[in-house]
Every structure is written in structure tokens, then in C-alpha cells.
Amino acid sequence: MSAISGGVMDLVRDDLRGFAGYSSARRAGVSGSIWLNANESAWRNPADSTVGANRYPDPQPAALRERLAGLYGVRAAQVLIGRGSDEAIDLLVRALCRPGEDAVLVAPPVFGMYAVSARLQGARLVELPLRDGAGGFSLDLQAVADAAVSSGAKLVFLCSPANPTGQAIAPADLLALARRLAGRCLLVVDEAYGEYSDQPSVAGWIDEQPNLAVLRTLSKAHALAAARIGCLLAAPELVELLRNCQAPYPLPSPSVQLALAGLSDAALAQTRGRVLTVRAERERLRHELPSCPGVLRVYPSQGNYLLARFEDAGAAFARLLAAGVVVRDMRASPQLGDALRLSIGSPGENDALLAALQAGRAAA
Template sequence: MSANGDESLLALVREDLRGFGGYASARSQSFQGEVWLNANESPWANPADGSGGNRRYPDPQPQALCERLAGLYGCSPEQLLVGRGSDEAIDLLVRALCVPGRDAVVVTPPVFGMYAVSTRLQNAPLVEVPLRDTEAGFIADMDAIAAAALQSRARLVFLCSPSNPTGGTIALEDIAALAERLHGHALVVVDEAYGEFSDLPSAIGLMARRSNIAVLRTLSKAHALAAARIGSLIADAALIRVLRACQAPYPLPGPCVQLALAGLDEAAQALTRQRVRLLKAERMQLQAALVRLPGVCRVYPSQGNYLLVRFDDAEQAFRSLLTAGVVVRDQRAAPQLGDALRISIGTPEQNARVLAALSAQEIAA
């Protein structure tokens, strides 16, 4: 990237953080030695620690994991920030780019709530551009998003694609066009937490031409490692350096890193791809079956591992599922979703249980 590209992107960072060095932890310094006495760690292992390795602080950005993830996502390790799920990256972006009370964040409700939570915690103005409910499903109004971002002098625009909870996606050419319109004004962050379930390519491929695009990815969904809490932000290397300075010293526990490395080996990735194909087939079958049920008003098309469903009586549907031991996400408090539930795609047996519970409520009625 050219120097001008770096400068235009770094101009979006808070003025007081542009030269911020952050905390220099013991593991952030490159030394070689046999006796490590620089971090006030215990010289003895905990009795529960069979390997003894957990008495040491972990690497802030584990090289092996960063390289594995960079290969998975098609970026360089320098473009990657690994942290505690996507949530940490969202929070870091808002804190690093938005001056409290001044720099706005644009979101597109109904959408993942952590964008708004991080914005509120930073006391940054929150600008909402609602998704439009159309015959094709919920879609993002890109012209309205651009206008709102420019008018509010926003520093961040969060796009969720596939969108949670609606399941819709945003075409890459629309993302690129928005980034072009907001060049020098805002960073466009594309949340691809459910990207493995989508038929669209990743927006990571746009970053070579648009420095103000960043992408969020996670191991919590398709890779089945939600408890490990490992997510990634892929962005311009200059921005990644700023965010690393703002990040807590040791964001990734060592055991979680080892679990992630094992969960990303060739055999595990092959199984993940197989399960994604199965889940997408189940998504299609469950959608077709739900549409035929009495009491179901609409099932939205989805590129995620879930379906958004409107009901004549969402309360009754929710209670019927609970009675059958099935817990789904109640979306009725979300904007435009007063009659909707979000149903994650499960195993074939679990999906059959959903259909049985909803069918039984109609028979009882």
C-alpha cells in the first residue's frame, strides 16, 4: 500500500492514539534465554498443570496461530489481529477510532447488538440506518448508509454479511462502492462471522484496492470453537499495529491457542467443510418445511446457520418449542421483528424436533 493510503486510513484513528505505543509486556520483547525471570511468574507449575506450560504468560499474538489463520483467510499475518472473539475487535475499533461524544458509528438494525453496545460504552453517537424488508428479504440501503455516514461524520460503518439475525448478504461490488464513497471519512467493517455458510466470496479480497475495508471472522460458528473465544480482524497492516497497541497484553489463553491450532489442522478443516455442506442442506430443507406449517407467516432466505421466521403467534411458537425442550432466539424486541424467532440450524434430528414441536402446537390449537 502506498504511503498516502496509510495516511488516509490512520487519519481515522483518534488523534491521541496515533503514536500510542501501548503496554510493553514481558512477552512482547524478543529475548533469547534459558532461565526466564522477567515476568514475575511462578518458578513451579500448578499441580493441575500436567505440562507445566501454563505458568508462563502466553504470546500476545501467537505466531503459529496467526500464520494458520492468515492462510485460512487469505491475508498476511501482518494484516491480522487475533483476540477474544469478534467482540474484542469490535470494541477495539470503536475505542481506537471514535472520540467520545464526537465520532459516530453507523449500524443497520435489526443486527448483532454488540456494535451498539461498544458504541454506547465509548459514548460515541450511534446512527441507525434500518435494513429494508423487501420481497427478497432484508437488504441494506447502501445509499442511505453512505449519506448517514457522511452527514454524521462517522468513523465506523458496521455491515453484517451474512446479517445476524436476518440472514441476508451484501454484494461485494456494493461494499467496494461504499468504501470508495467513504474513503478518507470512515472505515467499513464487514462482519463475516457466518461467512463459511455463505455462497458469496469474502470481502477480504477487496482490501487490496480499498484500504478502508476491514473484515471480522471467528472460530465460534463453523469451526465449532465458541468456548475458545478466538476471533480475527483482518485490516490494513498500519491499522492492525495501532489496534495491537490498544489491546490487552495477553488476550489469548495458551490452552485456547493449542485447541485452535488442533481445530484448524487439515483433518479438522476437512470435517468442518463437510459439516458446512450438511448444514446448508439442512437449512434448505428446514426452510421448505417451515413454510408449509400453519401459523408460519414468513421464512426469510438465509446465508447463515439460522433462519429468521415470522409467526402468527410468536409467543405460542416460542412456548411450544420450550415445552419440547427446544430453545430458540426470541427476536421480538428487535426493530421490525415483533413477531419473529431466530432458529439455529441443528443436526437433522434436532431440526426434526423443531418441526414436530411446531406441528404439535397447530394440532393442539
């Protein structure tokens, strides 16, 4: 590991700063043609004709790491690949937060895994609620900075575009927040839905502001949710430390192969076209949903979803289910007791959503 001398590594738990983790057979840095160092089977499974699943996979495959680095505009040394974004969230909380002492700051209503990981680690959870205004939900970043400093938070998780509320934060504002928090905590910007947003990524600022980290995933725009491939973009020394905290073989070979194929130039061209379709459909639904019976408000969104409030969200949810349309019930979330989150589907699926909601007019 690189020498730890100030900067972002000062935020890591003292007892983990020299942690070397488990040295697996694939991290030994050796090569050969006869592999007898990992107690694997010398034969493939009878059903395996292509993958070679009898051998353990590379923990951080170089080809995929380079491809992701190019996709997100960073260096390969700044990329930690994991099992979706969830693994990176968990690793960050475990590596930076001492149970019962350190805090994690979140801005609800927001993606629930930040709070889940904090609870599992025994970290204090500091919540600074979003504000619901005429233009949609927003966050007071000065209040975030003040709350993070006063609570001694080690991690601030901000989702941009935010899930489920849809708003995005300007990169300049995020960079200013990271500067305010330098030396105190790590600002983690979750850009899971970044491909659908008008706002550019902040990943290019990591070198300048090493207490800034970014979460990305192939689960959304790249249509690889089942492959479970996500990554953390962060300072190389933090990536190296978290790799030592990660499970020995986090990336199944079939998932890696699928990810590489899904990030080919041809696949990326199709993905960009589909993103444009989703953005157009998102705006179509945002304008058509308010005419559906019982819809009170539809929030603007930078993601591939819309948050909507209903006169009777339970009845709307049941009516959609009866039509075979499954949406996300948000009623248990703070400030969202009358809301549903509607993912943007294909044009035909979106038509079915609208038709099911319009059916409420005939039933009324």
C-alpha cells in the first residue's frame, strides 16, 4: 500500500490503515500454465463450455477496470469494481466509521442502502431532510456542511440525480461542498442515474479534491442489473485500502464477460440511443400524468423515473397492480406518504401505465 500521510486516508479507521486484507491466490502476482495454487478443480464443470468457471476470477480484471476508467473519465487506479454500488457503500462505511462513534450523513427521502450500511456497522445516522418546494425537492448544501462538521460525520452520501425525488446537484456546488469538508469527511456522490441527467459527473475532480468519491453502476442505463457490476471512483490510496477490505473474489467471470461486451463501442452506441428514448418518455409522462385521475403532483426528474403524489396512493398502486403494472410504493418514506415512484419503461409499457391510471376515471 502507498504510504499514508495525511489527506483522505486520515479519514480511515486507525485500526485499518495498515490492513493488508486476505492475499488470495489471484493476487499473488504470479503467472504460469499449470495452476496448482488455489485448490481448484483441474476440470471444468460438465455444463461449462465457455467460461472456465473452475478457476477463480481476477479480483479486479484489468480490461474491465480500464474500460470503466475510460467510460467515466478517470484513471484505472481510481476505480474499484464491486458487486453493484451496494458493496462500495458498505465498504466505505466499514472502513471509515468506528462502530458507536462515527456518523454517516444522508438527506432523506433517499436510497435506503446508505442508512442500512450505517446501521449494520453501528455508525450514527445523521439525517438532513430534503426540502419540498414549488420547483421540486432541493437540499441546502450549506446546512449539509454545517451538520457534517457539527456531528463529526466521516461520510456524507448525496445522490445526484436523487432517488426517488429526481433532482440533480450542480457539479460546482458539490465541489464547493467537498472543499468545505476537506480533512473532515468524505463526500460520496451517487451517480447511479448520471447517464439520464443534464448535469455532468464530478468524477474528474477527484485528483483535485481527494475527499470526493463517486459511485457508478452498470445496472441502470447499461441494462446489466443482473450482472451486479458497479464501481467506486476515488483517490487511488482509498481504492487500494478498500480493495484489501473487499471479499477475495467479488466479480464472477460471466458477469465480467457480459460487462465487457456491454461496454463495447457498438453496445455503447445503442445505450446512448436508449437513454435518449428514456429521457423523451420521461418528459412525455411528466406532462401526461397530471391529467390522470387522482394525480396531485408529478416532480421533475433527472433520472429514469418520476415521483408522483396521489389523492389515494394505495388505491392507485392497487389499480396498477391489477393491470399488471408494478411501480414502487414510497408511502413508508419520510415526506412521501402519498407518493409512488414510476420507472420509465418502453413506450408501450408507459402507455399501459397511463391507461391503467386513466381507468380510474371510468371507475369513479
